[in-house]
Amino acid sequence: MSKRNNISEQIRKYLNGELDAYAMHQLEKEAQNDPFLMEALEGYEKTGTGQQNNIEDIHTRLKSRVNKKEARVIPWRIISIAASIFIALTIGGLWLKYRQPAPESKIVAKMVLPPAKKVPADTAHLKQTLVATLRPKERPKTIVPRGAGKPRAKAENLTNTYTNAEINTSAPVGNADTKVAEYTPASSLKKDSTSLASRDVAANTYKSLMGKAAGVAILPQAAFGIKRKAITGIVKDNTAPLPGVSVKIKGTNIAAVTDANGKFTLPSVPDKAVLDLAFVGYEKKEINANNRDSLVIAMQPNNNSLNEVVIVGYGTRKEQEYQPAQPAAGWDGYKKYLKDNAISPDGKTGTVKLSFMVNTDNSLSGFKIINSISAKTDSAAINLVTNGPDWQKSNTGKPEKVKLRIKFTAKQ
Amino acid sequence: MNFFNRTIKPDEADDEALLNSYRQSGELAVLGRLYEKYVSLIYGVCLKYLKDDEHAKDAVMGIFEELITKARQHDIKQFRAWIYVLARNYCLMQLRSGKKMMVVDYDDIVENDLILHHDNKYSEEYLKIMERCMEKLPAKQKESVNLFYLQEKCYKEIADATGYTLNDVKSYIQNGKRNLKICIEKHSE
Numbered sequence: 001m002s003k004r005n006n007i008s009e010q011i012r013k014y015l016n017g018e019l020d021a022y023a024m025h026q027l028e029k030e031a032q033n034d035p036f037l038m039e040a041l042e043g044y045e046k047t048g049t050g051q052q053n054n055i056e057d058i059h060t061r062l063k064s065r066v067n068k069k070e071a072r073v074i075p076w077r078i079i080s081i082a083a084s085i086f087i088a089l090t091i092g093g094l095w096l097k098y099r100q101p102a103p104e105s106k107i108v109a110k111m112v113l114p115p116a117k118k119v120p121a122d123t124a125h126l127k128q129t130l131v132a133t134l135r136p137k138e139r140p141k142t143i144v145p146r147g148a149g150k151p152r153a154k155a156e157n158l159t160n161t162y163t164n165a166e167i168n169t170s171a172p173v174g175n176a177d178t179k180v181a182e183y184t185p186a187s188s189l190k191k192d193s194t195s196l197a198s199r200d201v202a203a204n205t206y207k208s209l210m211g212k213a214a215g216v217a218i219l220p221q222a223a224f225g226i227k228r229k230a231i232t233g234i235v236k237d238n239t240a241p242l243p244g245v246s247v248k249i250k251g252t253n254i255a256a257v258t259d260a261n262g263k264f265t266l267p268s269v270p271d272k273a274v275l276d277l278a279f280v281g282y283e284k285k286e287i288n289a290n291n292r293d294s295l296v297i298a299m300q301p302n303n304n305s306l307n308e309v310v311i312v313g314y315g316t317r318k319e320q321e322y323q324p325a326q327p328a329a330g331w332d333g334y335k336k337y338l339k340d341n342a343i344s345p346d347g348k349t350g351t352v353k354l355s356f357m358v359n360t361d362n363s364l365s366g367f368k369i370i371n372s373i374s375a376k377t378d379s380a381a382i383n384l385v386t387n388g389p390d391w392q393k394s395n396t397g398k399p400e401k402v403k404l405r406i407k408f409t410a411k412q
Numbered sequence: 413m414n415f416f417n418r419t420i421k422p423d424e425a426d427d428e429a430l431l432n433s434y435r436q437s438g439e440l441a442v443l444g445r446l447y448e449k450y451v452s453l454i455y456g457v458c459l460k461y462l463k464d465d466e467h468a469k470d471a472v473m474g475i476f477e478e479l480i481t482k483a484r485q486h487d488i489k490q491f492r493a494w495i496y497v498l499a500r501n502y503c504l505m506q507l508r509s510g511k512k513m514m515v516v517d518y519d520d521i522v523e524n525d526l527i528l529h530h531d532n533k534y535s536e537e538y539l540k541i542m543e544r545c546m547e548k549l550p551a552k553q554k555e556s557v558n559l560f561y562l563q564e565k566c567y568k569e570i571a572d573a574t575g576y577t578l579n580d581v582k583s584y585i586q587n588g589k590r591n592l593k594i595c596i597e598k599h600s601e
Contacts, residue, residue, distance in 0.1 A: 008452035024566035032585070036496040040456025043468075047459045054465055058451055058472050065476065066444035 007037070012052065015044055227271040233295030234263045235277060242279060242299060250274040250286070325358035325400040328392040337388055342381075344408040348374040351407045352381040358391045359399045366401075373408060381406045423449070427491040435484055443483060447476055450492065454499045461503035475502045538600075545595035552576070553588030560585050 013019045014027050031038040044051060235245045241262025248255035249269055256264040266275070269289050277285040282299040289295075327334035353371035356364050364386060369378045384406060394400040430446040433439075454475060458468035475498060488494045546554060552574075559570045560581075570581045 011452060011456070021566050021569050022564065024568065025560070025564050028560070028566055029564075032589070036453055036457070036492065039460050039496075039500070040453040043456040043458065043460030047463065047465065051455070051459075051465075054469055055452055055455060058455060058469055059448065061469075061473055062444055062448060062451070062476065065473065066440040068440075 008055070011041065011044060014041070228268045229271070229293055230265060230267045231269045231275075231289055231293050231295065232263065232265045233297055234258075234261070235279075235297045235299060236262055237282070237301070238298055242282070245277055245279040245282075245299065248276040248278070249289075250276050323395040325394040325402050326392055328362070328390040334389055338384065338406050341384055341388075342406050342408045343411050344373070344377050345380050346374055346376040347410055348377050349408050349410050350377070351405050352378055353403065353405050354378075354381055354385070355401055355403045356385065357399045357401055358393050360393050360397065362391055362393050364391060370403070371405075377408050380408070424490065424492070431483060431488060431491055440480070443480065444476075446491065447479060447495075450495055454495065457496070457499050458503055461500070461507060467506070471499075471503060471506060475499050478502060538596075541596055541599045542592070545592050545599070548595060549588055549591055552580075553584045553591065556581055556584035557588035557592070 010019070010023075010027055014024060019027070027037075027041075031041055233247070235242045235247070235258050241258075241260075243258050243260045243262055245258040245262070245264070246255055247258065247264045247266060249266060250273065254266065254268075256266050258264045269275070271290065273289040275287045275289055275295075277287065277297060277299060279299060281302055283302050285297060285299055287295060287297055350373040351371065352369065352373050355366075355368050355370055357366040358364060367382045367385070369381075372378050385404065391402075427446060427449075430442055434442040434446065451472060455468055455472050458471040458475075459465070462468050462471055475495075478498060479495070482498070486494075546557070549557065555574060556570060556576070559565045559573065560567075565573070567578055567581050570576070571578050574581070576584070
């Protein structure tokens, strides 16, 4: 330990000029061999003297740091507290979430009205019965919904009219005019759905849906006095079913989309409605829905659309790859040809280097000797090329210069 | 002329004892004692890189924090050299947020064990080679090395005598040493 303090002392003195020349030298020499000391000295020299206070400060800090207990101990306490709070919040949150009565908006806004889902009645039956034919403001022989029966404030204006209307169904069940059983408030729908006559449920949900479910369009005007029915259909492309076709009731936002088999269902289509069918690549089609509940529709392809989409994958790139001019039968054969035939006519051996153009009609021209061996050998080289295997032009569409080396050997 | 020899400090054994003691006991006080020995040097180095008193002080403490974890993880052979590297890297990392700086590798700076091929360093042949190499040095380097090592002058004296600046003197000495080393190694093969 003393040596360390000595060093600090020495450094201090050195910096303060308290050392004699030789002592300074000693320290400097030591620094030469010791990068640590060297850099420390540099640091001090650059920032001036008076560092003693700072060093003392550091020592103090170090002492207090060392004496701190449980410095690195993981704060179990804190973690456990945090964890309990977190769990409590989670439980509270979940509890709140599941406690609320399911709001009406839970009734899914689908094209097909939910009663099909909620009521375990026969779906097919429902489709037909769903449409409660509502007569506008007739004198009631009917039941007024009991007090709490009003579903929601929003639909109030509508329910008023409804209450006065006779809920009539086209159900096979007779007694269309008979009093319908007790209305139940929409909110109790969920609980008592099984006990209700399907009609009621349907009617009520339909009612309560009015003004509530987003996807269901309210047709206040059009609703009255117009027969509505569900329409199913299949859309084809002359032969094959077309999925994904949009089928819309003209003048409204009610639409359906054909499924994988090309089939669609529109739940509540007013009589005399017109259906718009649209699909990319096909001519738009309009169909009268009169008195029909099942349709087969054919759509004609649209000539304006892209009939052919060419997908260029990387695989096709090859054709565009640059291909230089080369022997038509390939280099291997050509090289062999040269090797077999490059016999020097005048005994002078060596490599003749020449260049020539391969034109767009695959002909050769413009022979130039770059590296000559002898006149005879040179012309022999040119002849070899001219009379040799055919060349193929490059695929750039322009004449290309080719350089060739032909090694001539002496006659065997 | 112990250019290339590192003086072995008796404290090394002490360092190792303290380090082992810490490793076994986990007592911060022990580590603190070890660290204290080098605080001045570490602080100096931090000053060099960070240039600011307060930052340097914080850095010294920060390095200590790192030491606390690393002392147990790493197998430290020579504490002094190791803490030097740690300090330097820490400072460089601090600077990194401002500028881009390379982190120094441990191996780069362990110049201490310079290898000399000769076992008997001071044989006549060696001295001859040394002399010849000295002659080959550029004038200023030769002069500075001579004054520093052979005549044992301090930088200030050399600067006064030659008229070179302090920094230049240091620079000549460094480069002279390096050239000598290269030259000697070349001739020693």
